[in-house]
Amino acid sequence: xxxxxxxxxxxxxxxGSLRLSCAASGFTFSDNYMYWFRQAPGKGLEWVGRCKTxxxxxxxxxxxxxxxxxxxxxxxxxNSLVLQMNSLKTEDTAIYYCVRDNWGMDVWGQGTSVxxxx
Amino acid sequence: EIVLTQSPGTLSLSPGERAxxxxxxSQSVHGNYVAWFQQKPGQAPRLLISGASTRATGIPDRFSxxxxxxxxxxxxxxxxxxxxxxxYCQQNGNLPITFGQGTRLEIx
Numbered sequence: 001x002x003x004x005x006x007x008x009x010x011x012x013x014x015x016g017s018l019r020l021s022c023a024a025s026g027f028t029f030s031d032n033y034m035y036w037f038r039q040a041p042g043k044g045l046e047w048v049g050r051c052k053t054x055x056x057x058x059x060x061x062x063x064x065x066x067x068x069x070x071x072x073x074x075x076x077x078x079n080s081l082v083l084q085m086n087s088l089k090t091e092d093t094a095i096y097y098c099v100r101d102n103w104g105m106d107v108w109g110q111g112t113s114v115x116x117x118x
Numbered sequence: 119e120i121v122l123t124q125s126p127g128t129l130s131l132s133p134g135e136r137a138x139x140x141x142x143x144s145q146s147v148h149g150n151y152v153a154w155f156q157q158k159p160g161q162a163p164r165l166l167i168s169g170a171s172t173r174a175t176g177i178p179d180r181f182s183x184x185x186x187x188x189x190x191x192x193x194x195x196x197x198x199x200x201x202x203x204x205x206y207c208q209q210n211g212n213l214p215i216t217f218g219q220g221t222r223l224e225i226x
Contacts, residue, residue, distance in 0.1 A: 035215075045155075045163065045206055047215035063214050097162055104153060104168030105210070106175070111162055 002026035002107045004098045009112030016088050020112055022081040022098030030054060030076040033101040036083050038094035039111075048072075048096070051081065066092075088116045120144055120209050124218035130226040137194040139221045141207035146187045148211030154183055154192045155206045157220075163206065167192065199225075 008020040022034070036048040049062040051072045060072045071084040081098055093116050100107040121144040131137055141152065150170040155163035165174045167183035170190055180195045194201055202225050207218040 044219050045157075045208070045217045047217075061213055101210075104165050104172070104174055105155075105208075106165045106168075108162035108164070 002100070004100065004107055004109035006096065006098050006109040006112035009096065009114045011115045011117065012088055013118050014088060014090055014116055016116070017084070017086045018088060018114060020083040020085065020096055020098075020114070022083075022109060024079040024081065024098075024100070027100070027102075027107070029074075029079040031102075034072075034074060034081045035099040035101060035105065036072060036081075037097045037099055038092075038114075039097070040091075040094040043094075046094075048083070050101070085114070088114075090116050092116050119214055120147065120212055120216050122207055122209060122216055122218035124205075124207055124221045126221060127219070128222045128224060130224050131197055132226045133197050133199055135197050137197055137201070137223055139192040139205055139207075139223075141185075141190040141192070141218050143188040143190070143209060147190075147209045150186045150190075151209060151211030152183070152185065152190045153208045153210060154181075155208060156201075156203060157206065158203045166205075194223075197223075 003025045005023045012018050035050045049072045051060045051074050069087045073082045095111040097111045098109040099105045123142045125140045152170045154167040157163045166181050171183045182193050184191050204220045206220050
């Protein structure tokens with residue numbers, strides 16, 4: 001069974017940092033672009049960023065709202081995706097989802113909740 | 119940035135009826151890379167349609183998608199009770215990837 005499991009969410013103060021992890025299983029992780037999306041409470045879905053494959057240099061791209069503050073990385077040997085979030089703002093409060101792209105964003109994790117509040 | 123506008127915001131129908139949801143893009147979507155997702159309360163989104171019209175694995179054939187350019191349509195024929203929830207369109211042909219604001223399908 002293909003599965004993504006996020007971890008690392010929690011409560012952090014504005015200006016703080018948090019590191020989210022995503023553990024993949026049941027598919028060849030290294031073959032796929034991997035994404036982070038988020039959903040603020042009661043709101044719609046927002047793209048955060050993506051990490052390409054080794055063949056494309058593991059390059060990452062980001063939404064304007066997080067560029068310069070968030071960094072996505074991956075470790076194919078551990079089937080792991082990481083979202084490092086720095087300089088957090090209250091508007092970063094959301095559930096964060098790790099997602100596989102396989103000609104469609106077909107596998108989503110259950111999400112991990114991040115709350116930025118003083 | 120491509121803005122996606124979904125209509126209607128809320129659709130009230132009865133089980134067994136047909137639902138038609140619209141997603142209009144502010145500019146042409148590259149490759150017609152439009153997807154449709156279903157999201158139930160407390161759950162992650164579930165991919166139903168990708169590439170405007172290709173059903174994802176395991177998705178029943180009562181779900182279908184069509185369209186090109188800037189206008190896309192998602193249809194559910196013969197609504198089942200479990201279909202009454204929120205649906206989002208997404209374009210992933212251009213960065214940034216964007217979503218519509220969602221259509222809530224409610225029981226009439």
